[in-house]
Structure formats: C-alpha cells, structure tokens
Amino acid sequence: MSPSLSNLKDTDDGILVERIQNDSDRRAFSELVRRHQAVVYRACYRVLGNREDARDASQEAFLRAYRKLDTFQGRSAFKTWMLRLAMNVSLNQRSRRELPRASMDLAESISGLETPEAELMKSEAAAQLHEALQIVQPNHRAAVVLRDLEGLTYRETAESLGIAEGTAKSWVHRGRGQLKELLT
Numbered sequence: 001m002s003p004s005l006s007n008l009k010d011t012d013d014g015i016l017v018e019r020i021q022n023d024s025d026r027r028a029f030s031e032l033v034r035r036h037q038a039v040v041y042r043a044c045y046r047v048l049g050n051r052e053d054a055r056d057a058s059q060e061a062f063l064r065a066y067r068k069l070d071t072f073q074g075r076s077a078f079k080t081w082m083l084r085l086a087m088n089v090s091l092n093q094r095s096r097r098e099l100p101r102a103s104m105d106l107a108e109s110i111s112g113l114e115t116p117e118a119e120l121m122k123s124e125a126a127a128q129l130h131e132a133l134q135i136v137q138p139n140h141r142a143a144v145v146l147r148d149l150e151g152l153t154y155r156e157t158a159e160s161l162g163i164a165e166g167t168a169k170s171w172v173h174r175g176r177g178q179l180k181e182l183l184t
Contacts (some may be wrong), residue, residue, distance in 0.1 A: 047090040061086040140175030
C-alpha cells in the first residue's frame with residue numbers, strides 16, 4: 001500500500017527519486033516538482049529575463065527531468081541536478097533566439113518592506129540588478145544566479161552547471177565584476 005501524498009511531503013528527495021525510478025510513482029514526481037518549482041523558476045527567470053520564457057524553460061526542465069530521471073545516480077542532490085537541467089534549458093533557449101530587454105516585473109515579486117519609500121528603493125535596485133544581469137555573459141550570469149541569488153555553494157554551482165569548481169569560482173568572480181561595472 002503506497003503512502004498518501006501528504007506522507008510524501010515528509011519524504012527525502014532521494015527516496016522520492018527511487019520511488020519514481022522503481023515504481024514510476026507520479027505522485028512522488030509531483031512532490032519533487034512542488035518542492036523545487038520555485039527555485040527552478042527563479043533561476044530560469046534570472047537567466048532569461050521575463051516570466052513567460054522562464055515558465056516555458058521551467059516546464060521544459062521538469063519534462064526533461066521526468067524523462068531522464070533514470071539517469072540520476074544520486075552523486076549530487078536532486079536540487080543540484082534539477083538546476084543543472086534548468087540552466088541548460090535556459091542557456092540554450094537564450095542562445096537560440098534574441099530575447100527582449102529585461103522587463104521590470106522582477107520588482108513586482110519583491111515586497112515586505114515597511115515604508116513605501118523603502119519598497120520603491122528596493123524595487124528600483126532589484127530592477128537595476130535584473131537589467132544588469134541580462135547584459136552579463138550567459139555562463140557568468142548563470143553562475144552568479146546560482147551562487148549569489150539562489151545561495152548554492154561553489155560545489156553545487158559547479159555541479160549544476162556541469163563544470164569544475166574552480167571554473168565556477170572564476171565565472172562567479174567575472175560575473176560579479178561585470179555587474180559591479182554595470183551598476184556603478
């Protein structure tokens with residue numbers, strides 16, 4: 001007898017992956033999507049620059065994950081593996097077509113400040129950062145997004161991008177340098 005969806009919420013990602021690989025448990029995959037959809041969407045959005053493209057890329061990344069889950073070997077966390085798929089999809093999508101300049105809708109998602117003036121300042125700063133990110137070289141942007149905005153370690157960033165840890169550090173450093181030049 002399989003556990004209910006509510007019981008899956010307490011289950012480790014690795015166990016959910018095993019259930020999918022062994023039993024084709026769609027409910028387990030739904031739980032993985034629920035857990036990771038926000039971080040995958042944010043990463044795609046920060047690379048691509050607009051909501052529609054980020055939604056498309058997120059959906060494509062999860063479809064690829066479902067199709068390729070049998071290749072997941074557990075050498076990294078599922079989140080890291082999933083972000084690698086999302087970054088590949090986003091970078092490929094970005095390179096296939098010229099995307100419009102960054103929209104300002106990132107500011108809509110930032111809230112929680114106490115005064116309207118402070119909220120406006122934070123919103124403007126977020127919009128400037130978002131615009132600057134769209135100018136940064138795509139590989140460096142992806143590294144900065146994962147390391148600085150999503151809080152991954154350098155090791156996780158490297159695994160997500162399929163590169164060496166030293167390369168991840170270099171890309172983050174270069175991306176930060178480009179952002180500093182653009183924002184000052």
